[in-house]
Amino acid sequence: MSPTDLAIDVTGVTKKFGGKTVVDAIDLSVRRGEIYGFLGPNGSGKTTFIRMLCGLLTPDAGQGTCLGYDVLTQQTEIKRHVGYMTQRFSYYEDLSIRENLDFIARIYDVPDRAAAVQHSLERLGLQNRSAQLAGQLSGGWKQRLALAACLIHRPQLLLLDEPTAGVDPKARREFWDEIHQLAADGLTVLITTHYMDEAERCHRLAYLAYGKLLARGTLAEVLAGARLNTWSVTGPGLLELAAGLRGRPGVEQVVAFGNTLHVSGRDAAQLEAAINAVRNPRHEWTRVRSGLEDVFISLMDEAKDNFA
Amino acid sequence: MSAATLHRLSFYRLWAIVWKEFIQMRRDRVTFAMMVGIPLMQLMLFGFAINSDPRHLPTAILAADQGPFARTLVAALRHSDYFALTQEPATEAEAARLLQLGDVQFVINLPEDFSRKLLRGEQPTVLIEADATDPAATGPAISAVRAIADTVLNRDLTGPLARLRARAGPIDFQIHAHYNPENITQYNVVPGLMGVVLTMTMVVITALAITRERERGTMENLLATPVRPVEVMVGKILPYIAVGYIQVTLILLAARFIFGVPMIGNLALLYGVSLIFIAANLSMGITFSTLAQNQLQAVQMAFFFFLPSILLSGFMFPFRGMPEWAQWVGTCLPNTHFLRIVRGILLKGNGLAEIAPEIWPLLLFLAVAMTVGVKRYRQTLD
Numbered sequence: 198m199s200p201t202d203l204a205i206d207v208t209g210v211t212k213k214f215g216g217k218t219v220v221d222a223i224d225l226s227v228r229r230g231e232i233y234g235f236l237g238p239n240g241s242g243k244t245t246f247i248r249m250l251c252g253l254l255t256p257d258a259g260q261g262t263c264l265g266y267d268v269l270t271q272q273t274e275i276k277r278h279v280g281y282m283t284q285r286f287s288y289y290e291d292l293s294i295r296e297n298l299d300f301i302a303r304i305y306d307v308p309d310r311a312a313a314v315q316h317s318l319e320r321l322g323l324q325n326r327s328a329q330l331a332g333q334l335s336g337g338w339k340q341r342l343a344l345a346a347c348l349i350h351r352p353q354l355l356l357l358d359e360p361t362a363g364v365d366p367k368a369r370r371e372f373w374d375e376i377h378q379l380a381a382d383g384l385t386v387l388i389t390t391h392y393m394d395e396a397e398r399c400h401r402l403a404y405l406a407y408g409k410l411l412a413r414g415t416l417a418e419v420l421a422g423a424r425l426n427t428w429s430v431t432g433p434g435l436l437e438l439a440a441g442l443r444g445r446p447g448v449e450q451v452v453a454f455g456n457t458l459h460v461s462g463r464d465a466a467q468l469e470a471a472i473n474a475v476r477n478p479r480h481e482w483t484r485v486r487s488g489l490e491d492v493f494i495s496l497m498d499e500a501k502d503n504f505a
Numbered sequence: 506m507s508a509a510t511l512h513r514l515s516f517y518r519l520w521a522i523v524w525k526e527f528i529q530m531r532r533d534r535v536t537f538a539m540m541v542g543i544p545l546m547q548l549m550l551f552g553f554a555i556n557s558d559p560r561h562l563p564t565a566i567l568a569a570d571q572g573p574f575a576r577t578l579v580a581a582l583r584h585s586d587y588f589a590l591t592q593e594p595a596t597e598a599e600a601a602r603l604l605q606l607g608d609v610q611f612v613i614n615l616p617e618d619f620s621r622k623l624l625r626g627e628q629p630t631v632l633i634e635a636d637a638t639d640p641a642a643t644g645p646a647i648s649a650v651r652a653i654a655d656t657v658l659n660r661d662l663t664g665p666l667a668r669l670r671a672r673a674g675p676i677d678f679q680i681h682a683h684y685n686p687e688n689i690t691q692y693n694v695v696p697g698l699m700g701v702v703l704t705m706t707m708v709v710i711t712a713l714a715i716t717r718e719r720e721r722g723t724m725e726n727l728l729a730t731p732v733r734p735v736e737v738m739v740g741k742i743l744p745y746i747a748v749g750y751i752q753v754t755l756i757l758l759a760a761r762f763i764f765g766v767p768m769i770g771n772l773a774l775l776y777g778v779s780l781i782f783i784a785a786n787l788s789m790g791i792t793f794s795t796l797a798q799n800q801l802q803a804v805q806m807a808f809f810f811f812l813p814s815i816l817l818s819g820f821m822f823p824f825r826g827m828p829e830w831a832q833w834v835g836t837c838l839p840n841t842h843f844l845r846i847v848r849g850i851l852l853k854g855n856g857l858a859e860i861a862p863e864i865w866p867l868l869l870f871l872a873v874a875m876t877v878g879v880k881r882y883r884q885t886l887d
Contacts, residue, residue, distance in 0.1 A: 251729055276731045287726040291532045292525065303521030304730045 204229045204354050204385035205250060207261025207268060212245050212254060219245045221408035222259070227387060227401075229353075232380050234399030235389040238497060242408040243389045244284060247356050250387070251281045264353055277305070280347035284358040286339045290332030294323055294342055297331055298349055305350035313349055321345045337368040344375070355379065357388040361395065373398055393489045404493055406500045416489070423492040426468050427461040432480035445471040449495060461491050518732050522740025526714070530744060536710065544702045544752045548759050551698055557690045558645050562610040565592035565603050572620035574661060578631070581657040582613065587646035600634075610636050610643065623658075626669055684852045691764040696851045697820045699756045700843040703749055703779075704786055704814045710748070711790030712803040714741045715882070720799055734882040738875070742787045749783035750776070760851070770850035774857060778850075781867045782843045788874035789839075795881035814840040839870045 205227040212220040220242040227233045235243050248254040250263050252272030260267075266274045288297045298317055302310045318324040321341050326334075331342060340360060347355065357376075361369045373395065380386055380400075388399065396402055396416075403413040412419050430438065435458050439451045442460055447467025452459045462468035472482060530537060564582075568575055582588045592609055594600040600612045614632035616622075622629035633650060635643045662669050685692045715737075718724040727737065753776065760766040789810060797803035815821060817835040824835060835841045842863040849855035849863075 253725065253728055273731060276729060279729075281726075281729040283722065283725050283729075285722045285725075287722040287724075289525070289529065289723055290721070291529050296525075296528060300521055300525050301730070303524070304518050304732050306515065306517045 202228055203262075204231070205233075205261075205263050205387065207250070207263070208259060210246065210249060210256045210259035210261065210268075212242075212249060213257050219408050220249070220256075223405075223408075223410050225403065225410070225413075227385060229385050230380055230383050231400045232376060232386045232388065232398070234396045234402040235387060235405065236391070236396055236402060236493065237389075237405035241405045243405055244358055246405070247281070247358055247387065247389065250275075251279045251356055252276050253281075277350070278353045280350070280352035280355045282343050282347045282355070282357045282360055284362070286331075286343060288331050288339075288343060288346055291330060293328050293330050294318070294334075295327040297342065298346055301346045302349050307350050317345045317349050336363045337365060340364050340368070340372065344372070348379075353383075353385065355384055355386045355388075357386065359389050359391070361390065361392065369395070393493075396489055404496055406497050409500065411496045411500055412492075420487060420489065420492055423487065423495060424463055425461050425487040425492055425495050426463070426465045427459055427485050427487040427491055428468070428472060428482055429485045430458045430460065430480050430482050431456060434479075438475060438480065441475050442471065445474065447471045449498065450491060452491070459485070459488075459491060461487060461495065463495065514733065514735060519736045519740050522732070522737055523743050526741055526744040530748075536713075540706055540710070540748050540752065541755070543706050544698075544755050547698055547702050547705075548695070548756065548763075551694050551701075552691055552759070552764055555690060555694055557641060557693075558688050559642050560586045560646075561589040562587060562642065562646055563591040563608065564588040564611040564613060565594050565600050565609040566590050566613045566615070567594055567597065567600050568613075568615045569617040570615050570619040574620045574623055574658060575615050577661055578615070578653075578657055579613075581653050582650070585646075585649045585653055587649045588613075604634060604636055607636065611646070623669065624666070692766050692852060693848070694820075695756070695760045695764045695766050696847045697844050699753060699779075699847050700782070700818065700840040701815055701820055702752055702756060703783060703843075704840050705811055706752065707745060707749055707783055707786035708790040708793065708807045708810055709804060710745050711741060711787045712793040712797065712807045713790075713800055715791060715794035716797050716800045716803045728883075734879050738788075738791050738878055738882065741791065742784060745787055746780065746783050749779070749787075753779050753783075766851060768851050769854035771856065772850075774860075775847065775850045778843075778846050778860065778864060778867075781864065781871060782839055782846075785839045785867055785871040785874060788871055788878055792874050792878040792881060795878055795883075814838050817841070819844055836866070837870075839867050842866045 203226050205225060207226075208224045210220060210223045210225075211218065223242075223246060225246075235246075237243055245254065249256050250268065252268070252275045255272075256268065260269060262268065263275050264278050266278075268275070289300070292300065295314060295318065298314045299310065302313055307313045315324075318327050321344065323338075323341060323345065326338070331339065334342065344360070355376075361372055364372065369392075376386055376388070377398070388395075390396060399416075401413070401415055402419055404411045404419070412422055414422065432438075435453065435456075439453065439458055442448050442451050447462045447464050447469075448460060448471050449463065450459070450461040452461075460468070460472065462471070476482065566579060568579065579590070583590055588611060592600075592603055594603060594612075597614070600614070603609045604612055612632075612634040614634070616629060616631075619629045619631070631654075633647070635647065637643050659670050682688065715724070718727060757768075757772070757775075761768060790807065793806040793810070794803050797806055813834060817827065817831055818824070818838055818840040819835065820840070824832065824841065827835065845863045846855075846860045849860050853859075
């Protein structure tokens with residue numbers, strides 16, 4: 198693969214805050230036109246990593262390029278071609294929707310500004326509310342405005358930091374449809390999220406905990422790489438069953454999903470031995486595919502043992 | 506696009522910031538009210554309330570002698586406007602008590618033998634006791650007494666008594682009080698207010714401007730765009746220069762039409778120099794906002810700048826009366842120089858040549874504040 202096919206290509210990126218390593222030697226390459234999901238618990242270093250990509254923070258170590266520009270020296274050029282949507286709504290609440298878009302368009306010196314603003318309003322269905330102050334908008338509308346604003350200068354790379362936090366399911370789905378449309382048009386998207394259904398809509402994923410990249414690849418690759426075995430059980434008295442299973446060797450997770458219980462562990466033989474010890478005819482046991490959430494929790498537990 | 510074009514200051518981006526600030530200023534009613542309200546309030550307080558030449562001070566008189574000379578003297582004191590004879594205590598103890606209670610500012614003690622001694626040419630003593638806890642309140646009245654004493658009895662001392670008139674001293678002092686001969690406090694205070702009001706509002710407004718962006722999270726967004734520190738700083742200064750000029754105009758109008766302050770010099774020159782002073786204060790505010798973590802800290806810093814600007818600049822107290830170290834501090838403050846410029850132009854009719862020594866310190870302050878501000882404004886979140 199030639200380097201020009203990569204929107205992001207960095208190695209060994211590290212950031213420390215007061216002696217604490219927040220991002221620890223991360224290598225990442227993202228292809229152009231790809232939707233790359235960034236997952237991990239709170240405080241795992243996702244936001245810090247994104248800020249280093251768009252020139253808001255300077256890495257303490259590491260090197261690489263973003264859109265072909267050096268992340269250490271060409272931050273000004275990177276800023277021109279990247280759209281960054283912050284975790285917290287960071288447009289002006291005392292400006293109207295149109296004024297916010299117009300301001301951003303002026304800052305980027307967008308050609309034919311009036312048309313660009315109008316187009317952006319129409320595309321996001323905001324033209325009827327264009328005079329409304331941004332501070333009066335609900336969470337979902339604020340998110341749409343933020344997306345419209347960071348697209349107005351036609352960036353090549355979109356960095357979205359938890360864009361759908363606190364947004365209702367319908368708005369989330371519409372948001373993702375929009376993201377897929379943009380990716381189809383050639384935009385590269387790096388997105389952080391806590392939602393597993395959203396992670397499954399990404400082309401590729403990376404899982405970050407304690408500043409380290411623990412897993413990456415397509416959904417299938419991440420699931421396969423975790424080598425996690427999961428059994429599902431239904432029947433009466435699941436609560437007592439769960440209590441009996443927890444703490445047995447080989448049982449790493451016991452999670453209730455409505456009327457079923459998911460029991461997972463990395464060592465298949467140990468897990469089966471543990472299950473056989475509590476198995477009785479009232480319960481129906483089936484082996485199932487491990488979910489992404491099971492995999493991530495397992496990865497985090499493993500990471501905790503190693504680093505914390 | 507080449508790196509050279511990228512690093513050049515862009516007027517598009519600068520204008521974007523200016524335009525945004527104007528909209529936000531218009532929507533922020535409280536700040537807007539502060540910009541107009543503070544000059545009006547200060548004009549009322551300082552313009553109408555402060556008087557450095559207090560008159561009609563309550564006075565107790567203890568007149569043991571009721572003769573014609575004594576009566577003439579008492580009448581003259583009353584006519585000087587400085588003394589309002591409010592009490593006539595019977596004894597010295599009662600008079601002392603009035604002074605201690607603060608019911609009177611002065612006690613005038615005319616001895617029993619006043620007329621007799623006067624006629625004998627023995628120079629009688631009149632004791633004036635003053636409550637001098639506030640020297641500013643008693644000072645002008647006491648100076649007035651000395652002038653009265655020399656001339657008051659000249660009309661009564663006629664014929665053979667004429668020899669008792671005060672003789673002229675060996676030197677005849679001629680005093681011409683220029684620029685404000687009537688010693689009207691407002692002529693000094695109202696022009697001075699221009700500097701005080703501008704210092705107060707301009708520093709606070711910009712001190713808040715950048716910390717507000719940081720507190721609301723909009724700074725992260727701004728930093729992620731190609732906008733440059735100088736563009737942000739200048740963009741935040743320009744709209745408030747207009748506000749500064751509104752304040753200057755308000756104060757000048759009040760000075761002319763409410764307080765009747767003479768305006769001898771060139772107003773266009775004053776408006777021109779005000780630009781430097783306004784920009785200097787705005788840059789100072791921006792520098793504060795790059796140091797402060799939040800809006801509260803920014804306001805506190807502005808206050809630390811404001812206090813010496815009002816106390817050590819020569820606005821409240823005579824500059825030359827301060828110890829040398831205080832004069833040095835005062836010399837570093839832009840308000841000190843601006844006060845001299847405003848008073849110089851309005852009251853003395855100074856031209857550019859006369860105020861030039863006060864202009865370059867303002868320019869120096871502006872350059873330093875602006876440089877520190879730009880250097881301190883971080884382009885990243887590091």
